[in-house]
Amino acid sequence: MTNVNGLNQYRTYQAETVAPEDQIALLYQGAQRFIDRAVAALEQERFIEVSENVGKAQRIFAELSAALNPAAGEISQNLARLYDYWTWRLSQGLIRKDAAALREVSATVGDLAGAWAEAARQVRVQRAQAHG
Secondary structure, three states, X not given: OHHHHHHHHHHHHHHHHOOHHHHHHHHHHHHHHHHHHHHHHHHXXXXXXXXXXXXXXXXHHHHHHHOOOHHHXXXXXXXXXXXXXXXXXXXXXXXXXXXXXXXXXXXXXXXXXXXXXXXHHHHHHHHHHHHO
């Protein structure tokens, strides 16, 4: 139990200290990890684990959607639609026991995670140049 508590404390510390530009990429990476776990569980017919991991990914998408700034206009609207689509596809994958639907979401989440990670890297470079 101590290891679990230590891990939770580390994750809390990491979430509180990570730069804002890195937070979105980390959330996408977490969602992708849960979806990939759901695929593995589905392949082994561990349906409770599939449901738990799909639910975790869907909660991440709900949080991301809730955090969108409507003032951002079209970008915000497009991301909201994307999060809704991902949530729907995960539900379809869960209901139909369709690993391909889960893999589709995992791949697109991974693509977006990579894009956000690159954007965050560029922000750090620009910040360093401005202060250096």
